[in-house]
Amino acid sequence: xxxxxxxxxxxxxxxxxxxESIIAASCSRSGQRVLHVDSRNYYGGNWAxxxxxxxxxxxxxxxxxxxxxxxxxxxQDLLLETEEAIALNQKDETIQHVEVFCYAR
Numbered sequence: 375x376x377x378x379x380x381x382x383x384x385x386x387x388x389x390x391x392x393x394e395s396i397i398a399a400s401c402s403r404s405g406q407r408v409l410h411v412d413s414r415n416y417y418g419g420n421w422a423x424x425x426x427x428x429x430x431x432x433x434x435x436x437x438x439x440x441x442x443x444x445x446x447x448x449x450q451d452l453l454l455e456t457e458e459a460i461a462l463n464q465k466d467e468t469i470q471h472v473e474v475f476c477y478a479r
Contacts, residue, residue: 383409391419 387398390412398410416422416432424432453459 379409380407383407385409386411388412389419390414390417392421394419 384406385398385401386409387394387401388411390410394410395418398408402408412419416424416428450459
């Protein structure tokens with residue numbers, strides 16, 4: 375056990391998404407000893423928001439995990455020389471309920 379942590383807890387919350395964070399904070403606020411852990415190296419689960427550098431780090435990590443030498447998609451031919459696209463695996467459940475809105479003149 376790390377120095378400074380209590381030897382036991384009244385509640386262990388696994389995951390740092392919004393619901394888990396609310397439960398952990400509420401129980402801690404009411405005086406319970408709470409251990410709040412997550413397997414990811416960032417806080418917030420699917421509710422996480424990143425700085426731009428954090429987003430790039432997450433994308434790079436995700437890309438390394440899912441890089442299987444996929445075929446070049448047709449949309450990649452539309453990229454300009456100064457543009458870069460990072461393809462994400464559509465079967466990943468990290469990003470859910472995505473809506474795409476396009477506004478054009």
